[in-house]
Amino acid sequence: MTEDSANNGGAVERQRGIRLTVLAIVAVGIVLVAGFFYAATRARMMTAEELKSQGAYLYENPRSLPNFTLLNDRGETLTPTSLEGKWNLIFFGFTYCPDVCPTTLAQLKAFYQELEPAVQADTQIWLSSVDPARDTPEQLHSYLDFFHPAFRGITGDFLEIHRFATSLNIPFTKVPGGGNNYQVEHSANVALVNPKGHSVGFFKAPLEISKLKRAYLSIREYH
Numbered sequence: 001m002t003e004d005s006a007n008n009g010g011a012v013e014r015q016r017g018i019r020l021t022v023l024a025i026v027a028v029g030i031v032l033v034a035g036f037f038y039a040a041t042r043a044r045m046m047t048a049e050e051l052k053s054q055g056a057y058l059y060e061n062p063r064s065l066p067n068f069t070l071l072n073d074r075g076e077t078l079t080p081t082s083l084e085g086k087w088n089l090i091f092f093g094f095t096y097c098p099d100v101c102p103t104t105l106a107q108l109k110a111f112y113q114e115l116e117p118a119v120q121a122d123t124q125i126w127l128s129s130v131d132p133a134r135d136t137p138e139q140l141h142s143y144l145d146f147f148h149p150a151f152r153g154i155t156g157d158f159l160e161i162h163r164f165a166t167s168l169n170i171p172f173t174k175v176p177g178g179g180n181n182y183q184v185e186h187s188a189n190v191a192l193v194n195p196k197g198h199s200v201g202f203f204k205a206p207l208e209i210s211k212l213k214r215a216y217l218s219i220r221e222y223h
Contacts, residue, residue: 046215172185190207
């Protein structure tokens with residue numbers, strides 16, 4: 001091998017070494033930036049007391065739901081397994097409700113629209129009717145479409161719904177009298193069911209969108 005060949009070979013090796021070093025530095029930089037971005041965007045873990053200050057109340061242990069057979073707003077059968085695979089926010093109300101229900105659903109719409117697309121895809125918002133005699137699947141579907149096409153409704157047998165609501169710690173009762181224009185007293189709290197189909201707590205009314213979002217993102221990340 002001539003001296004020139006040796007020099008050329010050495011230069012090639014040095015260039016290769018430089019390229020590898022540069023690639024390694026770039027790779028490390030990408031990892032660091034990605035880690036920083038993840039840490040910056042990840043929701044902070046909140047204590048139980050901090051969550052309460054944001055209006056979120058979690059049970060000490062997730063609670064299994066009782067068996068039930070209801071209908072969604074498309075007329076499809078809905079059972080406990082229907083709630084698996086996503087985070088579910090369930091508000092109990094009815095389409096003839098004059099004030100609390102449309103206000104709460106409007107707040108849930110604003111909250112939902114503030115979520116990142118990936119979080120939206122993993123979040124289902126429900127209106128479970130406390131007035132199934134008037135809230136048919138068709139009625140619910142038309143009503144919810146006014147707020148957001150991704151929102152789903154729940155209706156069915158009154159006693160089944162009452163048992164479902166009780167299991168989620170959301171009481172309601174029909175006001176006597178009033179004929180066909182009766183009202184239903186109900187809580188404006190929003191129940192939270194995790195992707196395993198377990199009740200984990202609720203968001204206390206009145207809702208504040210910024211607090212709801214902050215608490216929800218923290219719960220999703222750490223519970």
